[in-house]
Amino acid sequence: MSIDLDVWEIVIGLEVHTELATRTKLFCAAPNEFGGEPNTNIDPLTLGLPGSLPVLNEQAVELAIRVGLALNCTIDRSVFSRKNYFYPDQPTNYQISQFDLPINGEGWLELPSGKVIGIERAHLEEDTGKSTHVGGGGRIHDATYSLVDYNRAGVPLLEIVGRPDLRSGDEARAYVSELRAILVAVGASDGKMEEGSLRVDCNVSVRRHGDAELGTRCEIKNINSLRSLGRAVDYEAERQIDMILAGERIEQQTRHWNEDEGRTLKLRSKEQADDYRYFPEPDLVDLSPSQEWIDRVRADLPILPAARRHRLCEQSGAEIAQAALIVERGLDDLCLAALSFGADPSRTITHAEHNLSDPKAVELDPEMFAKLTNMDAQGTLSSTQTKTVLAELVQLGGDPAAIADTHGFKAMDSGELDAVVDQLIAENPEQWQRFCEGDPKISGFFVGKVMKATQGQADGKVVTGLLTERIPTTAKE
């Protein structure tokens, strides 16, 4: 990237739409299921038939409250409004959403880095159907014909509006990643970006460090993965900086991320705000969740990713970045359980970070994992042997000592190894002299000899240590 981050500040605010994992749609009993033959998950309300009326889904409200509490939001009295606009995949030509009074007010989220990102609101609304424009340029204006599938119409969405507190593509990715972990943890969403369960609209602007005002922002749509998010932010920031440097004015636009071309393209200007003619939805009543309900939901919340990271750091001495990875893999409970069985903290974290990427690792028996970390720490097994045993433990289970035995990994007595080393030095005075003089190549000669003598039971690093110990003081100087 050619952005000079000493001069420029990138300002990013994300709007994340998540489909709530309810059994039925937001305002009717039609199923909320991904896929399926077009226009099968429908009923009179989904099609906007005359005379149909919405009835709010209690499960959707509860999930919205769960997310709100997990994001430290206020849970408020809220009102549904109609957002009026004509589009064929919107069956009534208005979307029922929350406008001035959302269910979840101000909140915040903590990134693994410790940075706190503000949440403006998280409100309930219904999803639209899906249009396919056939022929012409593939857009509604020039298509030969258009097909509409209303299966998705009316699926509950929670729109989580973040404050423009993010400052880089990486940070934006970390935010979405954290948000997704929270949504999955509270059971609100399956978090699948590729199935559209999680959709990210990204507002990007740039300014020079020290500028008080925010720059004009552009909204980027069609971001379908975390990777795209980072790329899109970087591309868009560079585009805007280039324009400013060229003396051009940034126009407020909605832009489309083209994954193949790796760039954003103008969809439409937002200089004139759309007039959605919002007004309170007269077919629904105010939503005022009782304090008892909110308290019950709060009591039922699982421990959230940020708290899990902090807990792991405190109990194991892990670095926050290590903890973030381990929590993301869902291995923190395993590590904590292993520690309770007396596992070596440092080895526990190291293995969880580097050697347990297999999804099956979550099923490890913590007691056996603890035992292995100690065999490793005490030099009972070499690091290579430990890895072999660990891999087998993950796949097949069992006792690490028994696995080591079946491989013939014998416990080497350190006195035994001392004797072997001393004997080799005595037998190879010439090579020993070169070792003492600091010839790096000769180290391998001794390690090889030791391995041969011990049938591979010795730990290479330990052998090198023993050799180094034996260099006469004079030679070292």
Add this chain to the structure above:
Amino acid sequence: MTAPQESSAAGAAALTIAASVRSGERSALEVVKEHLEVIGQRETEVHAFNLVTTEHALAAATAVDQLVAQGEDPGPLAGVPVAIKDNLCTRGVATTCSSKILEGWVPPYDATVVTRLAAAGAIMVGKTNMDEFAMGSSTENSAFGPTRNPHDLGRVPGGSSGGSAAAVAAGFAPISLGSDTGGSIRQPAALCGVVGVKPTYGTVSRLGLVAFGSSLDQVGPFANSVAEAALVCEVIGGHDPADSTSIPQAFPAVSEHLSDGVAGMRIGLITEMMGEGIAPDVALRIRAAAEALAAAGAEVEEVSVPAVTYGLSAYYLVAPAEASSNLSRYDGVRYGLRVDAPTTGEMMELTRTAGFGDEVKRRIMLGTYALSAGYYDAFYGTALKVRTLIRRDFDQAYERFDALLSPTSPTTAFAFGDKTADPMSMYLNDVCTIATNLAGHPAMSVPYGLGDDGMPVGAQVLAPALGEVAMFRVAAVLEGSLA
């Protein structure tokens, strides 16, 4: 021509029919055939119906008779023919809202009120004509031609539920259902000389009622007597979990209080609805009604409810605003009329241009404007405040009074074309009824004699939210005072 006196002399026909069908004395089939015959005789000149559902009615009547034969009770409206306003969804039977835009659409479900009527043994004989999407006060705005007042074919039946009012007045069915957004049950009831009830908002389910102004719309009955109207309210009313604005309780038990009288009740005559704009012969009849109530032992006084004078202005912002959104679904994409065009956008535009009549377009424009950015606060926002004021003024009046009295309509039925050239004069016809909808309160119209032109006059009885018992007691006394 049926004289108004004869209509009321028909008495509680629905109750008589139900009793005789339940006892096996008469067959539902015979009752239905009789009514179909009356329809056959006069429907061509009255045009109360968009569709007469003969086959459906005969089949339903046969089913009722089978129940009776099996010793089962078909319900309190056994064998009673009903006419259903054509903005109430009927499964398998076209529902048009008297609009070209719903051409060919057949609902896959029944409105809750239709389900409840059928469960009580009532038999639908047809779907009644109306002003398109219930927008109008004369039924002249129907895409299928106007309904004529059975008492004088040269005059309008009122609207928007003109077909339902005319159907009862003409003897096509002893009861019918209408919807009332700003007076669309009460005003045609008054003009056709029948009883018409707009219940408290939320007491009758709106599921399956094609929406006009969702926060104002309410379904209610027409009948030739207060007792029949009371029974129908009890049958169609009560909580419906499928309507989020439905009040979770049973409809007030009005039938058992019809003979309670009004002795000791405090009744206010609304000052603002007795002066300017009210025809003297109508005002005279309402004063006579007030005197009749006083003679029956009520304390009757004039009372001012100042905010009602703003009702019309507020209504013509709130109702069109909601309508502009409710009617946006008619776009040719999923059902109803479609006018083909090269692009989707043009198809929607041409479909809506061809499918909606002038009054509907006028209100969509008005409502769209009222909700637009920059105008919302001045128009829709202010209208909502006026709504609160109206409720407050009514609440103050109801601290002193159990019920209120006024004319239902400022005039008797007017001639065709009288008000179509000037929408404002048409809107003014609803001046007495509109405030009730804005407040969400119940009100009903009871025939109270004739005007100078020999046409029926309706007295409107108003009550606070869920005050239906008081309202029906007053209505029953008024009805009795004419006999």
